[in-house]
Amino acid sequence: MAPRTDFPPIRACLFDMDGLLLDTEDLYTLCINLILEKYGRTSLPWSIKAKLQGRPGPEANALFHDWAKLPISESDYLAQLTALQQQHFPTAKPLPGVEKLLGDLGRTRWWDFRDQNKGRNGEKGGKEGQKAQRVHIALATSSNSANFAVKTSKWTELFSVFESHRRVLGDDKRIQPGRGKPLPDIYLVALKTINDSLGEDETPIKPEECLVFEDSVPGVEAGRRAGMRVVWCPHPMLKKEYEGREAEILAGRMGEAGEVDTHQLGEIDDGWADYFVDLTNFPYEKYGIVIPPAEVELDASMRENTNDELITQDVKSAAV
Numbered sequence: 292m293a294p295r296t297d298f299p300p301i302r303a304c305l306f307d308m309d310g311l312l313l314d315t316e317d318l319y320t321l322c323i324n325l326i327l328e329k330y331g332r333t334s335l336p337w338s339i340k341a342k343l344q345g346r347p348g349p350e351a352n353a354l355f356h357d358w359a360k361l362p363i364s365e366s367d368y369l370a371q372l373t374a375l376q377q378q379h380f381p382t383a384k385p386l387p388g389v390e391k392l393l394g395d396l397g398r399t400r401w402w403d404f405r406d407q408n409k410g411r412n413g414e415k416g417g418k419e420g421q422k423a424q425r426v427h428i429a430l431a432t433s434s435n436s437a438n439f440a441v442k443t444s445k446w447t448e449l450f451s452v453f454e455s456h457r458r459v460l461g462d463d464k465r466i467q468p469g470r471g472k473p474l475p476d477i478y479l480v481a482l483k484t485i486n487d488s489l490g491e492d493e494t495p496i497k498p499e500e501c502l503v504f505e506d507s508v509p510g511v512e513a514g515r516r517a518g519m520r521v522v523w524c525p526h527p528m529l530k531k532e533y534e535g536r537e538a539e540i541l542a543g544r545m546g547e548a549g550e551v552d553t554h555q556l557g558e559i560d561d562g563w564a565d566y567f568v569d570l571t572n573f574p575y576e577k578y579g580i581v582i583p584p585a586e587v588e589l590d591a592s593m594r595e596n597t598n599d600e601l602i603t604q605d606v607k608s609a610a611v
Contacts, residue, residue: 294562298520300579301426302500304396305481305519306453308432310344310506312393313383313442316526322375323355326368330361337532344529345507347433347461347471380441388570390449395573397452399426399580401587403490412583423581427489427496428453429481431503433471435462457484473509473547475517475555482517502578504570508533508545511564515543516555520578521564537566 310316324334339358343351352365361368402413402423413423430453434442439460443450459481461471470476478501486495503514503521506529514521523541530537539545541564542557557563567573575582587593 292558299500301502302496303427303485304502305429305431306504307510312389314386315383318379337528341532345472345510383442392570392573393452395582396426396428398583401583404592427485429457429485431459431477431481433461436460473512475513478517508540509547512543512547515557524567
């Protein structure tokens, strides 16, 4: 089909975390492989890992145990895995382009501020007469609160761009059991957190005005099922695993959720999703996003009320 090109400008960006913002996917694999090796099993292949990515812990663990058939109980496995994750997750680092991308998007809040004449900066800030607008951002990760705190412990400033009420984690009670990725609930809830906190003069953001950033195949399907545009930025080995099936992935048609609400899926080459090698040099213009110049960070209004505390919680045993 002919790809759609008449999209409205993006007003919200919704981000996955593992393997998209932080390089945790290889750390997950390391921890799992250490346990597999201990019990004489082969290393985790990408054909299996691809099924685990993006899913909530209980679903991912069920798929893993069905494949691995370890001679230990699930609780023993989780205890060993959690101990290894506590050791390795703090070494996670942002992936290429992430710090600049989040910084740029965070700076778009400047368009909402008003000058001395009470005029909104965005009314005069765009190119060629284009009105510029803030791009709201939210986090939508299958990682639970405990693991989120461990993974981001050295990156609190980076993640402060996500206001605490706009973080939807894997153990969020608003996501019903069994309704994690590849189903759309987490992204719809993330959008709701934004719409619920918009200013009185802002119209609610529609799904088609949202851009989902994902690395996993189930995550792409979740974004497509939510009726949102999607950026797919996978691990190189995941891309290799699905060589030749990229169009199906971008359409959300890999069948990750089975034959559930198939009307929510996209069509091949419909223009709603794009593949990127990484997030460096992100093409904002393609999505109607206008980034203010870096010097606006010196504006006093940008330094007011920008600190947002990271979610803190005692670290508990958890797989994801």
